[in-house]
Amino acid sequence: MRTLIRGGTVFDGFDVLGKRDILIEGELIKEVGTLDVRADIEIDARDLFVMPGMVDAHFHFGGSKGGDLVKATLVEDSKVRLLRATTWASKIVEAGFTTVRDCGEPNAIPLRQAVKEGWIKGPNIIAAGRPLSQTFGHGEFLHTIPLEWNEYLGFAQICDGKESCIQAARRVLREGSDFIKIMATGGVLSQRDRPEWPQFTHEEISAIVHEAKKVGTYVAAHAHGDEGARIAVEAGVKSIEHGSLLSEQTLKMMAEKGVALTPTLSIQELIYKHGKQIGVSEWGLEKIAQIRENVPKVIDTAKRFGITILAGTDLGFESGLEIDVGKNYTEPILLVEIGALKEIEALRAATSNIRKLGAKTGVIAKGEVADIVVIDGDPTTQIRDLSKAKFVVKRGKLVKG
Ligand SMILES: [Zn+2]
Ligand SMILES: [Zn+2]
Incomplete structure (x- = not known):
């Protein structure tokens, strides 16, 4: 043909x-x-x-509706969410995205197979499967429910200490993860941790990086705060997701070590502008304002240092608004409009830059x-x-x- x-x-x-x-x-x-x-x-x-077909370098095939992830996950059967996520896959590929890097969601693993075998229309999926999180970490959306529920609901594999982290890394690789996603700081949508708090120690992250390397892959780290990001970069992760509060010093180290940055402006703007309307929790609304201000400066510095910038929406639920699943092109657009990238730089961020992480596309x-x-x-x-x-x-x- x-x-x-x-x-x-x-x-x-x-x-x-x-x-x-x-x-x-x-x-x-x-x-x-x-x-x-x-x-x-x-x-x-x-x-x-x-x-080249575009790449959303940070997405979650969560399959839920609205920004109240706790409610969506607890109230709706996970199979319904998986079925809904199949409709996302077709919308996304029709929007011109031929590759999606899913940064943490069990649904992405069966979906990846369905698309590969050709019976569901969708982009090629690079899947992290379940992310790794420490106890009292960003991998738990709620810190008031029993810890095991977070694991049961598929939010994350919880691990603490070197041995436990090694085992967790091996478990998610066994489940089919293409790369390993870790939560290296607190986050916006998790209940009681703060974005600036570091999570995991150097020793823990190094152990996970070692396990990833053994099977020829890498670790991507969710990190807003500078200290957690720095620890993750020193321990050998290959990409920093969000990076909202990064210092010049940490960015310099990222440039030296060839660590990529995914600013995830789409989710940030969606929550900042429409969070209340789409049901984002009080804590999420409060924290988004705190992390948002510094982001243009981070992107500008990253650009000056020659850091590889990736276009990743971090979308993981349907919003019904102008920033939504299937409109993943919002990210390269916002990289220009908020991140002050030149158009051609945003196009690279949405295509060939993913090759820095070993993907053969773009x-x-x-x-x-x-x-x-x-x-x-x-x-x-x-x-x-x-x-x-x-x-x-x-x-x-x-x-x-
Ligand atoms: Zn994140
Ligand atoms: Zn994410």
């Missing part, structure tokens, strides 16, 4: 190449250039913008996997045009258009 995308303005994941034809054979890009060939499917892209070139989105617009000048996906090709197959 051959597909030809003819004459579009091509952004290859790094820069705009100009008008090119792209020939796809099987799952791969066979040729990029001015091509005199025929194919089984031809897409006329002459007035369109062609770029680039249009000969021999690469054919994950491609054709946009009716020009996001290099109008970033909001990212919402106009017209054709989507995933692993060489036309999934939209």
